[in-house]
Amino acid sequence: MPSSPSSSAQAAREALAARLQHLRRDAGLTGKELSDQCGWHPAKTTRIQRAKITPSDADIRAWCAACNADNQVPDLIATARAVDSMYLEWRRLHSDGMKRVQEDWYMLHQQAGMCRTYVSNVVPGFFQTPAYATALMQSITDFQGTPNDVTDAVAARIARSRFLYEGVHRFVVLLEEWVLRSRIGGPETMAGQLRHLLTVMPLPSVSLGIIPFTAQRAVWPLEAFYAFDDRILVETLTAEINVAQPRELADYRKAFAALSEMAVYGDQARTLISSAIDALN
Structure with a gap:
């Protein structure tokens, strides 16, 4: 290793x-x-x-x-x-395709009451539309050169969205504004994804904050990370990292709190999403 x-x-x-x-x-x-x-x-x-x-x-x-x-x-x-x-290297995890990893993430969401997510690269999986997920996962498969099971993997990923509507799950999500502007798939795919964000924002299970380009940075843009109750997973280009050291866990929690203060919510967040949709035209 x-x-x-x-x-x-x-x-x-x-x-x-x-x-x-x-x-x-x-x-x-x-x-x-x-x-x-x-x-x-x-x-x-x-x-x-x-x-x-x-x-x-x-x-x-x-x-x-x-x-x-x-x-x-x-x-x-x-x-x-x-x-x-x-x-865990992605190529190792995806050695037989991406579906199995998506099923593992499904279990994580099923078991966790709270999921805190910070993303600086793409919309998180549980918010993705099928078209957006397909475009993204196809690009990852092509880049890694791993077996292509994108259709099945997308279905497994989209299945996670059920927890937005069922049970007592809670999703606290922070997006960098750049995520809204970074085109995954064509303009129609991106517009559909952005409209979907507007749809899920009012859900009782969801808190969505967007960190504007213009925000005064208290914390620099970081790699994407997911905090499931007391477990943190970090996604890099090449690997998934399980953070276990108490000091590091505390640092990620501190970073999330500071990033939360930099984000905008409600009408201000909706304005940023709508502006990104308009820019596609």
């Missing part, structure tokens, strides 16, 4: 590496001795201990066997899998 830009993932990987290193030292083994017993090159031991790679299940079993610490295997494997899930 490549080095993650998220300090949460890297900190967790380093903690796992430290535990393995302590096991080796407690067993009185040098790095070369452990490598010989595990049957791999000493460079691999070095990379694991420096948190450059996350060990596989088989690596952990071999390491613990060499250190006479088989009782540590279940916990270490669970820890390694948790680390691996913090940083």
Whole structure:
């Protein structure tokens, strides 16, 4: 797994590496001795201990066997899998198409009472129209070169919108004004998407704020992130990052609060959306 830009993932990987290193030292083994017993090159031991790679299940079993610490295997494997899930490359997630990931997001929304969302790139999935979602997901599939299941993936994504109308779910969304002006699909697709935003704004489950171009920036434009109750997911160009470190969780919450103060709501937000629709003509 490549080095993650998220300090949460890297900190967790380093903690796992430290535990393995302590096991080796407690067993009185040098790095070369452990490598010989595990049957791999000493460079691999070095990379694991420096948190450059996350060990596989088989690596952990071999390491613990060499250190006479088989009782540590279940916990270490669970820890390694948790680390691996913090940083997930899109190409890996989309290796069999996009539908499965959309179904996972459906479950997240189904289970969460509150979803706080900040987007600086595209309209969030639960607000998307089928035409907008199709244009967006087709471009992502083409860029990544992953299997094309866009039709099924779009259906799975649009299914999330039911939670806008059902149950006690709450969606607090912040959009940069640039999202309204960035054309995904043709003018008709974009106009339909913007009109849909006007439709969902009055829903009791929705709070939609738009950060104008002219807003005095207390927080610079950030990567898109989604806060589900006490869990935060960040979307970068190449990966989905699960933020787990308490300090980082606090930073994202602080950023969301500051971004909320920069946004406009109600009639002012509707004016910005209507202006974007007019600009398409």
